[in-house]
Amino acid sequence: MRLTLRVQPADAAAPYRATVTTLVSRLAIPRAGDRVAVVYDPVRPSRVALASSSAVVSPNARDAMPARSATATIDELTRLAALRESGAITPAEYERLKQRLMAGE
Numbered sequence: 001m002r003l004t005l006r007v008q009p010a011d012a013a014a015p016y017r018a019t020v021t022t023l024v025s026r027l028a029i030p031r032a033g034d035r036v037a038v039v040y041d042p043v044r045p046s047r048v049a050l051a052s053s054s055a056v057v058s059p060n061a062r063d064a065m066p067a068r069s070a071t072a073t074i075d076e077l078t079r080l081a082a083l084r085e086s087g088a089i090t091p092a093e094y095e096r097l098k099q100r101l102m103a104g105e
Helices: 070-086 091-102
Strands: 002-007 016-021 038-040 048-050
């Protein structure tokens, strides 16, 4: 599904529009006005992704969720991958931690 998002950065920078192509659940198809958590690249703000596949918060929520820097997420994913590759965590633990990270927990 192709979504056009109005991104409101957490650092109080001006909001901007971005387009994302993603898979969504048929049970939770986003509608105009829904609020979603996103990650973005502060160097290239047009690079935006939903924070998780279940990122839709609620229809027409009044307060936008703050966007999270893609750099912090990428750094943490890299650290988790290194732990998995070294055997410090199992592939299943890696997937669980990755899902929690992407969900913003």
